[in-house]
């Protein structure tokens with residue numbers, strides 16, 4: 001099978017992007033991704049789009065974006081894996097290059113969530129479990145799903161609301177340094193604790209914002225990397241995948257996400273690394289509890305010790321394993337289908353030591369990990385990158 | 388939504404789904420009688436809640452109906468304060484997951500208790516609930 005590299009990347013500013021439509025927003029990522037690879041849209045035979053796509057008016061967003069960006073004629077598909085749609089799109093493009101069906105592929109993530117009102121967004125994401133048994137009569141919301149986990153984790157391991165708040169404080173600190181982040185202000189533990197309750201015990205500042213944004217990566221085979229004289233490819237060492245039940249009531253427990261555990265084991269094994277080899281990670285922190293569970297599920301610490309990592313600063317620069325140095329979903333923003341692609345753009349920059357020194361992770365092994373979850377651990381993807 | 392120039396679409400979309408229940412009709416009929424049922428695979432013995440017509444575990448479509456005792460213990464819960472659009476007229480509600488003595492877990496509202504008084508592991512009872520004259524659901528109450 002072919003080795004696959006990231007040879008180009010692009011990223012729009014995240015936030016309220018009501019001044020552009022979905023295709024214009026996507027161009028902001030696709031154009032620099034192609035340009036940084038030394039390619040034009042005509043060179044790319046296959047494009048995948050990560051987009052959940054119920055918030056904006058286009059039912060076939062991949063086609064609309066491809067036309068706008070000059071990719072008409074390329075193979076196209078829209079990939080849905082809820083909040084992991086971006087990684088699902090990368091995985092699809094990666095598979096095409098890895099299997100030798102094409103030497104180049106473009107993976108795009110694009111989502112515009114600000115075109116409809118917040119209550120309707122809450123409705124659409126709340127329906128993303130098992131509709132008949134969890135939404136129709138019980139009105140679950142996305143924060144409520146993670147709140148069920150927060151309550152269970154706090155009960156079992158003594159994790160506190162202050163611990164959760166510290167995750168938000170860390171991610172806002174780094175988000176404030178990231179020019180493409182949606183929320184670029186620092187916050188305090190007090191501010192998090194005093195913010196209004198969304199689904200107890202999760203408060204406003206425990207939750208990621210609703211964002212618009214796009215990101216894109218160009219993937220190439222080893223042969224194409226040589227042919228194009230790419231100086232600094234970042235290799236995709238492995239991509240692990242897994243899933244869990246649609247009905248949350250069928251889960252064994254609520255203190256972690258099995259799909260993250262399974263996907264990470266698969267990714268570590270294929271890349272022949274252990275969690276200790278990872279220099280920098282982006283984990284799925286749609287809610288603060290999600291980041292703490294991710295530390296545990298990905299093996300950065302023992303089960304139940306996630307809160308200690310944030311208390312001891314182990315996931316900041318200077319700690320054992322810096323996490324979410326772009327602000328994470330929490331501060332950078334979470335345009336659902338874009339997130340997975342955005343994580344790989346950030347980690348490619350980290351591996352190439354291209355970000356501001358204030359948020360650059362020190363590199364020892366030049367290994368990075370991206371963890372992207374869809375729904376409440378319904379879909380799980382873990383990607384290992386190496387420079 | 389911001390102040391940037393935009394066109395308001397003139398084509399609003401209202402969707403109401405019809406949810407098929409012909410294969411689980413017994414569940415909804417019994418609910419109306421105040422009973423909550425699960426299904427059990429006659430081939431491999433796996434108990435299902437929510438009820439199913441087919442067993443994903445072994446592939447059999449031979450299932451039997453089992454009435455649940457409703458007795459259970461609270462596993463986790465949350466109070467939903469910021470609600471989805473279609474629940475906007477409801478007061479805040481508590482959603483709980485409890486494990487029933489039969490071994491299945493159920494997600495439903497927990498009513499008749501304030502959030503502050505809820506503890507993990509407390510005993511709860513799953514009961515059928517009349518939502519309106521044509522609609523029936525189920526909820527947890529204190530045991």
Ligand SMILES: [Zn+2]
Pocket residue numbers: 428429430431432433442443444445446447
């Ligand atoms: Zn069976």
